[in-house]
Amino acid sequence: MSNKQDRLIRWRLILGSKSNVECNSLTSDEITIDRLLEDVYNKKYTSLTNSGHLKNWLKNIRKFFPAETVRVIQKDVLERFDLKELLLLDPENLEYVEVDVNLVADLISLNSAITEETKEGVREIIKRLTGELQKKLKAKMIQSIKGAINRSNxxxxxxxxxxxxxxxxxxxxxxxxxxxxxxxxxxxxxxTRGTSSSLHNIILCVDQSCSMTHSMIYSSIFACVLGSIKSVQTHLVLFDDSVVDVTSELDDPVDILFKAMLGGGTDINKALSYCQNLVQQPSKTILVLISDLEDAGWLSKMQEIVNSGVQVISLLALSNEGVPFYDSSNAKKLANMQIPTFSCTPELFPDLMATAINKKDVSMWAAKKEIVTCI
Known part of the structure; x- marks a missing residue:
């Protein structure tokens, strides 16, 4: 096949059957690829609303595309045709999905629709993702935190x-x-080693509203890693309009995420009040608020915590998703209180926590990493 013909076929598959691209007949595999893409991008309606058809489609795209591409196409089809709940109706559908953070976020947001038949399949998907993320992020997190603690002690x-x-x-x-x-x-x-006074207390206070699902997934992974480090006391507090302390479950991020309840209101003041009661040594405590700050009436409580000597960091998002949506007014008020306020990727989070433990300037650290902070 000539390079020109190869390019024409590629454009034909990209633009679909309604394009004006002229090329020789497609092979049987290319026809299959064309139909798989047509089901997603060139139709107002799709046969994939049938659970059996969706299962076959999920199975077939994995034959012809690499995993990264499958994740993108899979995300597109679930969103374009609102098939997320349909995914949960047939346990066999879950066997063929490509696991990524977006898929797990969708499943968590639909936890009320999870049936007994699909519960184990959903648990397995969450387990696969958390296992992959821990394998990727754990070593750096432990190395950064232990090194920082040794230096600070x-x-x-x-x-x-x-x-x-x-x-x-x-x-x-x-x-x-x-x-x-x-x-x-x-x-x-x-x-100085082995004394309770040398323990660092890290409190992750995480907004579990639907817009923060990616952040909650990564926060749960990191909290479980921190919980395995003896020289750190770690608390993971999830909140919406109520507060849930899941610190006792830090040995298993799957349980944390599987039991997460999303979609409630937001009461940051209640969450901060709870976290304030966890503080024993303010100078040794780091409070990380992970929230889009969409609430009112809590800034005075935050000022009270800062005045007590607790080191506070406000993360608008802990994820790889682009620019997060957040309350810019509240973010600026936190910045005016000298609280570092920005979004952070999971890859940078271990270094961020090491910087905080060593009581270095977090805002300066963010500037060096070219992270845009709220000023």
């Missing part, structure tokens, strides 16, 4: 067993005596 009056000899030697190289080839140490560097 550094002391210059360590006990013998807690001396960091490498750092101690580096700090005393100026005292090297060539004649005896020894170093006279006048400063020792070590860590």
């Amino acid at each position: 550094r002391t210059y009056r360590p006990k013998l067993k807690d001396i960091d000899w490498k750092k101690t030697i580096e700090c005393n190289l100026k005292n090297f005596m060539p004649e005896t080839k020894t170093i006279i140490a006048d400063k020792f560097v070590g860590y």
Whole structure:
């Protein structure tokens, strides 16, 4: 096949059967691909509203497209023809979907429609996603947090067993005596370890309204990773117009997400009041509010928490989705309170938390990462 003919066929498949692109006859595989795409992009109505047809379509697109492309097409068909609930009617449909954050977000938002027949299939999909995300994000999170805690717990009056000899030697190289080839140490560097007073308290306070579903998924993953680090006390608090503390379930993100109830109102003040009661050592506490800030009457409570000495960060979103929707007025008021306010990708979140633990300037960190903050 010539390059020209190959390009014509590609354009024919892109533009559909109603295009004016002229090319030789399509192969049987190309005809199948054409029909699969026609069902999504060139029809006002689709046969995919039939559960059996949807199952076959989901099965077939995986034969002809790579996983990343399947995710895009799958998302388009579910949204264009509002097939999300239909997906849950037949357990076999769930066997052929390509798992990604968008799909899990859709399933969580439809939890009230999950039947007993599809419950296990939905759990398996959530388990697959959380497993993939943990594998991708866990190592960096643990490395960043443990390194940050070690640095923040550094002391210059360590006990013998807690001396960091490498750092101690580096700090005393100026005292090297060539004649005896020894170093006279006048400063020792070590860590304070193993005491409850050294624990960092991290509170993730997450809005579980429908617009924040992606953020809730990533927050649950990170909370579970943080919960596995002994030198950190982690709390995960979900809220809408009520507050649910799911800290006791941090060993399994699947349970957290499967039980999430989305779609209620938003009461940030109630959520902050609950989180305030979790604070034992304000100077050792980091509160991360993850919300689009769509509520009123809570800013005075936030100011109270900040005044107590708690380090507060406001994330408008924790996801890879573009620019988030949020209340710009409330965001600017938080920024005026010197609270770093911006959205963050999951890949940058471990470094963000390490920066906060080390009490470095989070806004400066965001600027270096070219993150647009609310000023």
